[in-house]
Amino acid sequence: MRIWDIHPGYLNRQSLLGEHRELHGILSILIHGKKGYSKHPETKRWAGFLWALKIRHEFLVAEMRLRNFNHKSYVKVNSAFKKWPEIYIDSPSAQFNLLKQKYQNKEEGRIPLxxxxxxxxxxxxxxxxxxxxxxxxxxxxxxxxxxxxxxxxxxxxxxxxxxxxxxxxxxxxxxxxxxxxxxxxxxxxxxxxxxxxxxxxxxxxxxxxxxxxxxxxxxxxxxxxxxxxxxxxxx
Known part of the structure; x- marks a missing residue:
């Protein structure tokens, strides 16, 4: 489970749609109390930051639409706390390195690494x-x-x-x-x-x-x- 911090334009189709799916999973845990991956570091990182998670969702959707991917699952959160998590699972530069390894001999995203x-x-x-x-x-x-x-x-x-x-x-x-x-x-x-x-x-x-x-x-x-x-x- 991963919510990337770098721009979704760097994600290939599989990673982009995968993050979108996992983001909805984290929202279900945080909003509806579903257990699932409630103790996962990524879930804990976003606890209390629902507005920011919605913004990340909108970034994903904007990229999906630009690539002409279908999107029908919307996000509604009520949060006036407009802050982002201060911690990273991996730093932004490390995330680029992870994608370089992940995409060896595979398609990259819209934006080359x-x-x-x-x-x-x-x-x-x-x-x-x-x-x-x-x-x-x-x-x-x-x-x-x-x-x-x-x-x-x-x-x-x-x-x-x-x-x-x-x-x-x-x-x-x-x-x-x-x-x-x-x-x-x-x-x-x-x-x-x-x-x-x-x-x-x-x-x-x-x-x-x-x-x-x-x-x-x-x-x-x-x-x-x-x-x-x-x-x-x-x-």
Whole structure:
């Protein structure tokens, strides 16, 4: 049983659907008192963090929908405690190593497992821009100058993707992303600034998948930003 902390875009089909199934199992234990794996370290880790577990569920669902997987099992939790577990079963960098071992001679996820800090950063940069533009400006030079290691960077990225992005920064990130697919889009560039965020993201997703835009195809933001745009009640 495992709930990953790294973005679900790195999970292959089997791992993605497997985590979704196990997350529902943990919720059943925590909400309905079912025994099952009640003493499992993963179950204990999420006890008291139902809101965060729901957010992880929505991240999984957003990735599933992007890959055109069916989803019909919804999660409803009543929790005003908007915090995440502070402990990890394995650190984020260790989780990447586990997946590298797991996926030897097997398919990977939508996002290839990063080989270095540069790849890891390029995959996450628009998710960070949507949350903290100042951090976005700081990390780029650190990565370019090799002044930050993989382990530290992976932890920073995972913890920042847990932050609720505000609408202004989401819009800024989407406009940067739109620049990658503008040549494929039928939408006039002068209208982009006025488009509802959900419509703009759908256009970005559609063009990225249809024309296989290489940069955005490997972006965490391509799926996860929809969680905050489409579920404003989570904020």
């Amino acid at each position: 990063p080989k270095n800090e540069q790849e890891l950063w390029s995959q996450h940069k628009y998710s960070i821009l949507a949350r903290n533009p100042n951090l976005y400006k700081e990390i780029g030079p650190l990565v370019a100058k090799k002044e930050i290691g993989f382990e530290q960077l992976a932890l920073i990225l995972v913890e920042n993707l847990r932050i609720i992005p505000d609408e202004k920064n989401i819009k800024n990130a989407l406009q940067h992303m739109w620049g990658h697919i503008a040549k494929y889009s039928s939408i006039d560039k002068h209208l982009v600034n006025k488009m509802p965020l959900d419509q703009l993201l759908r256009e970005i997703q559609k063009c990225t998948l249809k024309f296989k835009e290489p940069y955005l195809l490997l972006s965490t933001a391509l799926s996860e930003l929809s969680v905050w745009i489409e579920n404003k009640d989570l904020n």
